[in-house]
Amino acid sequence: MKQLFKRIIELIIFLFFLSFVSFALMKLAPGDPTRYMLDVIDVQTTEEQIEELREELGFNDSIYVQYWNWLLRFVQLDLGESYMTKKPVFDELWSRFPSTLAITFASLVVMTLVAVPIGTISAIYKDRWIDHIGRVLSLIGAAVPSFWLGLLFIEFFSIKLDWLPSMGKGTFSHMMLPSITLGLAMSAVYIRLLRSSLLETLGQDFIRSARARGLSNSRIFIFHAFRYSLIPVITIFGVSLGSLLGGTVVIEVLFAYPGIGKFVVDAIGKRDYPIIQGYILFMGGFVIIINLLVDLSYRYLNPEIRLKEADRQ
């Protein structure tokens, strides 16, 4: 519990830091945001209008006052309004978040379905031909750019064979190509990781003692080795969640999938700064929460951590 409390304090400090960085970035961004705001609505603007808007948005206050006001709004999840749509940034991001989450989750499912069997089989049949095939596949997989894989899939499965739609969202089949692309691209790392982790685990004392107690091989594998091997995999998963979310940006653009990533790339094109800023805060918050969950899952997977903590108390 104490540990958890400490983590939450750290989390708040980090969010504060993030808010500061994101505010600073916004101020450092080149150009005058008021000009962009007025440019988006495509009307001829005069200097007075710009000055008026500056006053209205508080850009003429000192930087500290601006930050304080901004922070007060930030705490209430008020991240300003999008220049493009004139709607609150948080609502815009939040409404697209489920689509991105769906694709992230689907990619994880694909990744697990690919990486766990191949990684496990490679570990069991170490140095046999099936292990070599797994190794070659994961080497190639790690070198293929995900968007290119997606382009190949579109070419074959959407255009040549006409099996799956290549863009948009809505039905289950719309999710297939994006999540298979991202899932496959991600799985290469995990195949190798799971393999080496399993091999290391199988050499440990508690596995030997389980064998000595006469447990069956499959029982040892499933209940002891596999569970223990998941710890490094989950660590890397926590770390690479960011690259997974980053990966969704490229995949969403590629498949014209209306998630949060596609939205932010459009916002970048239109110089919609509040959206860009909101995006980094939003994603930052999300990644922090996931990392917290990853931490908690260690406790479940590795009894040692729980025992050590119990010792200390």
Next chain:
Amino acid sequence: MIVVRPNNVTKNIKRPQFKLFGMIVLLGLIIILTLVAPLIAPYDPTEVQLTERLKPMSSENLLGTDHMGRDILSRILVGAQTTVGTSILVIVLALSIGLPVGLISGYIGGALDRFFMRIVDALLAFPDFIIAIVLSGLLGPGMFNLVLALVVVKWVSYARLVRSTVISENQKEYIAVAKINGLSSIKILSKHMIPHVVGNLVVYASLDLGKVILVIASLSYIGLGAQPPTPEWGAMLNEGRNFFHNAPQLMYIPGIAIMLVVLILNLLGDLLRDRLDVKNK
């Protein structure tokens, strides 16, 4: 841990070295090709010839032409300067910030170390791809800003790697002896620390270079990196996208180029790790 080697010990040692040599030769070849690309490119990579659009592979245009009649082979060759060259630049810049920060932070320690590590931890906690997208988005799309964004993201892991090596070396006796003998800090760092750090850095950098290439190509594909008409492998895939059906070479060739270079770098990194006996974290 003591590893008992099997009888075929010579075979085990020699083979990786042979592979390593091969990979270094391949990488050297890529670097030379990249450097002399403008000299050996058969055509001007940005010269538009609308009468020569979407030509298939032929003896005139070995890899065919794109939707603007530009020679694909020339674009791939010169594009290597953008894709691979820029990635190397990112790594070099990240190293030249990360190495001194890591050395100083690890060697001096104290408040300075805590200060640097706070920054490093904060940056590492955040997904680098997202920072790169947001930074290059805020600064405006373009290759220069992309390099800037990637250096901001990348230097921290080098600083951290160097720092941890320095701290573990600093506890060893030979460093204490050197200090007692009155060797200056600069000499200790340059004569004792840097040689230890280099192995780790080389392995890490060669694996990282592949990742940076993928990021630069991906970001250029979504329009945040190289801008047309600059030839860049990811941007080439983006520009050619509507013409894949008529000219499949537009789809295959840049992708294969990226894949091959990253594959070679990853293999090289793996082999170097085995050879230099760097622990895999």
